[in-house]
Amino acid sequence: MTAPRYALYLAPPAESALWRFGSCVLGYDAQTGAEPAFPDLPGFDAEAWHAATAEPRRYGFHGTLKAPFRLAEGKTEPDLVAAATACAAGHHPFEMPPLEVRAIGPFVALVPAVPAPKLEDLASSCVLELEGMRAQLSSADMARRKPDRLSARQVGYLETYGYPYVLDEFRFHMTLTGPLPEGERGHAMNALADAYHASGAEVPVTLADIALYVQETPMARFRLMQRLPFGGGR
Template sequence: MRYAIHFTPPSGDPLTLAAAGWLGRNVYSGEAVEHPALRGLGVHEIAFHTALPRRYGFHATLKAPFHLHSDLVEAAMLRDLMRFAGTLEPFELPRLEIARLGDFFGLVLERPCPALDYLAAAVVQEFDAFRAPLTEAEIERRNPEGLSASQFANLYRWGHPYVMDEFRFHMPLTGPLAPYEFARIEEALRAHFAPVLSEPVDFSNLALFVEKEPGAPFQVHSLHPMGRISARKIA
C-alpha cells in the first residue's frame, strides 16, 4: 500500500464534480463517472487522454506517494495528520485556470500563493519520517539524469524532486499529449470547466490518498480539516 498527502476539494464541491466527470472517476467513491459530451471531442478520446490522471484521482500533490516506514503504523500517521491540520489556518486559493504544463494540461494558480508554498513545504517536512526510504529501482524510475541539481537533491532528501523551491501547485487533467492535440483538448477543457472556475476555492483540508495495491487507482482515505476545532464550530 502507498499513501499520499494531497489537496482536493470536498466531495460535493462543484469543482470536484466537474473533475470527476472529465476524468471519468470520482476520487472519493472510486466509482466510474460518465464523461461529458463536448463538441469536437469524442467520449472515447476523453477516456484515452485522461487514463493517467484518472488513476491518480483529482488532486494537487503535497506529499508524493510513499510506502509507510516499516517502524510506523497508519494509525500514528492519521493522528499526526489530524493534529497537524489543526495547526494550519484555511485560506482561499488564487483563481484556478487551465494551463499547459509541458505536454499535459492541468489547473494552475493565476498568481503565486506564499501561504500555499509554506504549507506544501511544511507537509513534506512534517511527514517525511513516515516515508520508507526509496529503493534504487524507485529512484531510477524518476529519471535522475534528467533532473536539475536541486531536483536531484530533493529526490534523495525528500523522496520527490518537485518539492520546496521546486514545488509548483497543479492539478493534472490529462496525460501526455501530441502537439497537434493541444488546441482541441484545451478548447474542450475550457468549455467543461468554465462554469466552475469562476468560483473561489478554499484550501481548508489535507487529504490522505491511498493506493491499496500496485497499479490500483488512488482514492481519498480521509479528509483532515484545517484550523482549530473551536474555530471551525464558530464558523
C-alpha cells in the same frame, strides 16, 4: 505482498463545482468511487478522452502536497494519520486562488493564475513534517524519476524527500490529462478551458482540510481515505 502507498493531497470539497468538474474530466470520483460521465468536449469522443485521462485517473482529482510514498519500517497507518492530523491542525482554512487551464509540458492542468503562498506553505509543511513517515525510495523508484533529466537541485530533493518538485521547486497544479501529442494538446487545453468556464467551477472555494489518499495495490486507483481538518475547523 506490496505495501500500500499513501499521499497527502489537496482535494476541493466534495460538494464543490470544482471537485465535480475535476472528477468528471477524469471519469473517477476518488471520494465515492463513482465513475461520472466525461464532459462533452468538442473533438474528443468518450473513448479518446478515456485514453487521454488514463494516467491521472489512477490518482484521482487532486493537487499534490506530499507525493505518493510507502510507510517507513516500523510506521503504521495510525501513525501516519496522527502525524498528518497534527500537520493539518497547524494551518487554517483559506480560499483557493483563481485557477486557469494551462499546459505543463505534455499534459494539461489547472494551475493558480496568481501567486499562491498559502498553498506553497502548506505543501512545504506536509513534505517536511511527514518525512519521518516515508520509506526511502528503492533504486528502481529512483530510476523511474529519470534523474538524468532533472537539475542538480531536483536530484537532491529526490534523494532527500522522495520527490524532485518540493520546496522552492514546488509548482501547485491539478492534473486533467495524461501526456498528449503536441497536435492534441492545444485543442484539449481550449476544450477544457471552455468546459471549466461553463461548469461553474470558477466560484471561490474555501479549503479546510488535507486529504489523505491511499493506493492499496499497484494496480488499484488511489482513493480518498480521510479528510484531516485544518485548525479552526470549517
